[in-house]
Amino acid sequence: MSSHSERNDRKRPSAQGRDFRSKPRKQNDFSRGQGDAKDWIWGTHAVEAALSNPHRPAPKRLLATPDRAKRLAPDLQKLSCLQVMEGQEIAKHLPQGAVHQGLALKIDEPESLSIAELAASGEGFLVMLDQITDPQNIGAIFRSAAAFGAKGVILQDRHAPALTGVLAKTAVGAVDKVPYARVVNLSRALEELAELGWRGVALAGEAEQTLDEVLDGGPTVLVLGSEGEGVRRLVAEHCDVLGKIPMPGGFESLNVSAAAAIALYEASKPRVKAAV
Numbered sequence: 001m002s003s004h005s006e007r008n009d010r011k012r013p014s015a016q017g018r019d020f021r022s023k024p025r026k027q028n029d030f031s032r033g034q035g036d037a038k039d040w041i042w043g044t045h046a047v048e049a050a051l052s053n054p055h056r057p058a059p060k061r062l063l064a065t066p067d068r069a070k071r072l073a074p075d076l077q078k079l080s081c082l083q084v085m086e087g088q089e090i091a092k093h094l095p096q097g098a099v100h101q102g103l104a105l106k107i108d109e110p111e112s113l114s115i116a117e118l119a120a121s122g123e124g125f126l127v128m129l130d131q132i133t134d135p136q137n138i139g140a141i142f143r144s145a146a147a148f149g150a151k152g153v154i155l156q157d158r159h160a161p162a163l164t165g166v167l168a169k170t171a172v173g174a175v176d177k178v179p180y181a182r183v184v185n186l187s188r189a190l191e192e193l194a195e196l197g198w199r200g201v202a203l204a205g206e207a208e209q210t211l212d213e214v215l216d217g218g219p220t221v222l223v224l225g226s227e228g229e230g231v232r233r234l235v236a237e238h239c240d241v242l243g244k245i246p247m248p249g250g251f252e253s254l255n256v257s258a259a260a261a262i263a264l265y266e267a268s269k270p271r272v273k274a275a276v
Contacts, residue, residue, distance in 0.1 A: 040093060041107060041168045042100035044068075049173030050105055051076060056176070061106040063090045068102035095165065109163040109175075112182040115189050118152040119196045125220040125267045126198070128154040130186055130231050132224065132256055135161045139170025140257035141224070146174035148264040154189060154221075157182040186223075190238040193221055200239030202231045203263055207242035211266045214243040222263050227256045 039060070041050050050056055062082045064072065069084045076082070090104050118126060127150050132138060138160065145153055160182070161167055163175040183189040190200050201214055202223040223239055225231035236242065245254070245262050254262075 038162065039106050039108070039164060040104055041164055042090075042094055042098050042104040043169045043172075044101045044103055045173040046168045046171065046175075047103040047105045049176040050107055050168070053110060053176035055110040057108045059105055059107045061104075063093065063104040065090065065102035098166075099169070110180075113152070113179050115154070115181055115183065115192045116196065118154065118179055118181045119193055119198055119219070121151055122197060123219055124149065124151040125222055125264075126150060126152050126154060126193075127260070127264070128186060128189070128200075128221050128223045129156070129160065130223060130225045130235050131156065131159045131229065132226050133159055133161065134256075135165065135167035136170045137255070137257045139167040139175070141260045142167075142171040142174040142178055144257070144261040144264050146171075146177045148261075148268040150178060150264060150267075152179040152181065154181050154183060154186070156186050157184055186235050187238045190221065190223075190235070194238075200241075202236045202239040202242050203244070203259060204231055204236065204242040205244055207244040209241070209243055210246050211243040211263055214241045215267055217270070220267060222260075222267055224256060224260050224263070 041047055047062075051059065051062075059079065059081050062076070062079055064082065064084055065087050066084055069077065069082065072082075087100070087102060090100050090102070091098065093106075094100060094104060127141065127145050129138065129141065132141070138155075142153060163171075163180070168175050181189075193200065196219075198219040198221050199216070200221045200223055201211070203211070203225070207214075221239075223231050223235060225235075231239075245259060245266075247254075
């Protein structure tokens with residue numbers, strides 16, 4: 001691990017606020033579903049959150065059972081894209097086993113913010129996901145991020161699924177509550193965040209210090225890696241410090257979404273900054 005001063009001496013992009021957003025995403029394995037199911041969101045909370053998000057584009061289709069349609073807000077009942085049908089007909093548009101609760105929505109995901117936009121508040125904490133690809137894990141992390149007040153989630157474009165389908169259902173509406181950024185290169189994103197005053201903290205089981213010891217209450221980027229590989233070496237080298245979750249029970253393996261919830265809780269606790 002490099003020290004803070006060594007990291008700051010590293011060559012960085014010269015333009016503060018540089019936008020590392022990728023070009024429009026191409027269809028990939030994560031977004032493929034049955035037919036056009038890749039673009040769908042289903043479930044009451046996920047659909048209602050998406051419809052109430054002003055940063056979403058206009059909905060393409062809204063499917064509702066007769067009973068659920070009656071309970072929609074008056075403005076939603078007037079949508080031209082609303083189609084009322086029985087539950088089994090809705091299910092035909094979705095992956096097998098999708099629990100739609102009488103509502104399904106075809107809509108594009110919200111626009112990705114830039115790193116500068118996501119970090120504009122200059123306080124709190126962000127969550128960065130390094131090659132975490134499982135939609136249910138990402139959805140659960142979004143849910144925890146919303147619960148503990150994270151300022152945003154950073155995803156690597158080519159290694160993260162679309163914010164639809166199982167991911168959106170697992171997040172229970174949190175993908176429309178927590179801002180996010182998709183970036184091409186996580187290391188460069190960390191460099192930009194460092195220029196903006198944010199401190200990178202990578203979660204790693206081999207760390208010598210616990211999260212409680214390394215978190216200082218300042219603007220923080222919590223970096224979480226995949227369950228198998230963890231945070232990759234180059235990404236970890238662009239962080240200021242490693243921190244671990246103490247596990248006195250001796251069982252040293254946690255699902256990444258469970259570890260994220262613990263780390264987010266720890267980061268959300270009020271802290272007194274040490275005097276400089």
